Amino acid sequence: MSLAVVNSCVLMGMQPHAVQVEVHIGAGLPAFSVVGLPDTGVRESRERVRSALQSSGFNFPVARITVNLAPADLPKDAAHFDLPIAMGILLASGQLAVESEHSPSVPLCIDQYMFAGELSLTGALLRLAAPVAVTWSAAKLGFRQVVVPQVCAEAAAQVSDVQVYGASSLPQLVEALLAHELVCALPEQAIMAGSDAVGLCMSEVKGQQQARHAIEIAAAGRHNVLLRGTPGVGKSMLAQRLITVLPELSEPQRLDVAVLAGVAGRSEPVDTLPPFRSPHHSASTVALVGGSSPPKPGEISLAHHGVLFLDEVAEFTGRALEALREPLETGGITIARAGRSVWFPADFQLVAAMNPCPCGWLGHAVQHCLCTPERIERYRAKLSGPFMDRLDLCINLKVEADVLDATAVMESSVQIRKRVECAQAIQHQRQGCLNSRxxxxxxxxxxxxxxxxxxxxxxxxxxxxxxxxxxxxxxxxxxxxxxxxxxxxxxxxxxxxxxxxxx
Structure with missing residues (x-):
């Protein structure tokens, strides 16, 4: 066979696309070309695949090899095309075939598999940057059998309804395919809620009963919150403990969070705890909402199904804050560039914190505020009317004497979370969504x-x-x-x- 087709995929934003890796081996001067809008990393796969095949003991065809990544109008920017290209060359050159004593060798049928993996020069399969994103894409495209590197097979297997097979090297994969001895990987254990929040509990917040109640309301209905108060009054402390009273993420939500992290090029542990993102106030608009080329998700998308905490919110640029207005309403954002438009989900809960004035001491019982009324007005005007209109709860915190009472027993996060879960169950049963939606x-x-x-x-x-x-x-x-x-x-x-x- 001089032509072979191997299945793979590419993820554009959160939209998976099936990619058929077509390999043709024909007559002519020896050459190896990859077409179909590959980026630099994909074009470099020619050298990796050539060395991996030769190092693994396979014959690299001395012929004109053409690899087409179809559809040709879709940009390809992932390194996991190494494995499907190598499999296509082996299949097209007749090296991946079932031999029989009574009939000529028959090419092995691998149409039911989707392949993804980066090859080293020795033929070993290297870890995928986003294994969960690959298997999630395969499931969305209707594939039920996926072959990935062994080092990330357990992580990739966390997507249900998809059988994930791991391979440590190219020779081992070929041998397992010919012998029909592929081993299905077992999914690794999801990180249980609370493991990333060790030591964080609402019982540590002394006093501030009104603010604690407001946080409970915000958690129950996923409402946006603004916390105002003097320095050290507990604004950040309350915001950081909000995720400890939120219910655990469901399996689809955990996968969404892991896929977004993978698309952004970050580690993607599948965690039952809602994500908590807290960018510095010097963050740019692109860092918050996403962008770059190719478009990558920003902080609002990385906080999908979780909490986005903007400390010192008045110090963020006005352009960055105004860019949050549409995602707060729609739960998503479309990043438009000259070549493409990409949509990312951004269903986050916003918690913002700020001082009452530039010096921070307005309303304090002892410290005197040194700000003029005009300066205070300019400071508060940094949060525009449309932005403030999207905040459901605005809480003013003040220093209380209870912070000195070490014997005071406050409710724990577990106790509050039970009430939050009960309230959210009522909402889902009544209307199918939370009240804020x-x-x-x-x-x-x-x-x-x-x-x-x-x-x-x-x-x-x-x-x-x-x-x-x-x-x-x-x-x-x-x-x-x-x-x-x-x-x-x-x-x-x-x-x-x-x-x-x-x-």
Whole structure:
């Protein structure tokens, strides 16, 4: 056979694409070319594949070899095409065939497999940069059998409904295929929730009952929070412990988080704990929302299904903060470049923290604020009206005497998480989503206000000139407070608390 086709894939953003590696060996001057929009790393696979085949004891054809990565209009920028190219050359040159005494050798059928792996010059298979992303893509494309390097087979096998086979080297893989002795890898154990948050517990937060309650409400409905207070009052401490009261991630959510980390070129442990991202305030707009070429996910996508904590939020550039407005509403972001547009999910929960003024001491009982009213106004104006409109809870923290009481017993994260899980179960059973993700129709159907509560909300609109978005968000928070209380209908006190927490 002078032509062979091997299955592989490529991931563009979060959209997987099937790639057929077509290998043709024909007459002519010896040459080895790769076409189909390969990047530099893929073009360099020619030398790796040549050396790997020769080092493994196979014959490298002295002929004109053409490798086409179809579809040809799709950019290919992954190093895992080494293995399918090598398999295609072996298949096209007749070296991967089943021999029989009564008939000529028959090429081995490998159409049911998808191959991904980088080859060393010795023929060994090297670890994939994003093994979970590869098998996740294979599952989305309908493949049920995937061959990857042995060193990452257990990590790749965490995608259900896909049989993952590991191989340590090219000769070992060929031998196993011919003998039909491929061994299915067992998935490695997912990291249990709490292992990355050792020592973090809400019981360590002394006092701040209002802020603790607000964090519980935010966790139950996935509402966005702004924490304001003087330095050292506990803003960062509360934000870092929010993930300890959130429920564990489901299997699809864990895979989404791992795939996004792999696409970004980061390590991708499959963790049941929601991700927590805390970029420095010097981060650029591209670092926050994603970009570059080819487009990579930013911090908002890496915080997908988790928490994005912006400490000293007023110190971020205005352009970076304004770029968060659309993802906060839609739960995703489209990065458009001249050559392509890529969509990344960004369903994150925003927690922001800031001082009450530039010097930080406004409202402190002892320390005196040195800021002029104009300077305070300029500082607070760094957070625009549209950005503030998307924050559901605005909590002012003050220094309390309880921080000195070492004997005070506070509720632990485990106790709070039980109530949060119960409230979220009520929401999923009632409407199929959390309260913060309700659309206008859902709010009208599930966040119905009584006569007194409706009158109170109208008074707020007239007094503070609330926008329609502010009204809807206040109703969602009131719905969450009622769910935590185990009440079917929103009461006036629930709405009053939501208005109070909105600041």
């Amino acid at each position: 309700l659309d206008d129709e859902g709010v009208a159907l599930y966040a119905v206000l009584g006569g007194d509560a409706e009158q109170l909300l109208r008074q707020c609109v007239r007094r503070w000139g609330w926008s329609g978005r502010s009204v809807q968000r206040a109703r969602k928070v009131a719905r969450t407070i009622a769910d935590l209380a185990g009440v079917e209908h929103i009461q006036t006190e629930h709405l009053a608390m939501a208005i109070q927490y909105r600041g």
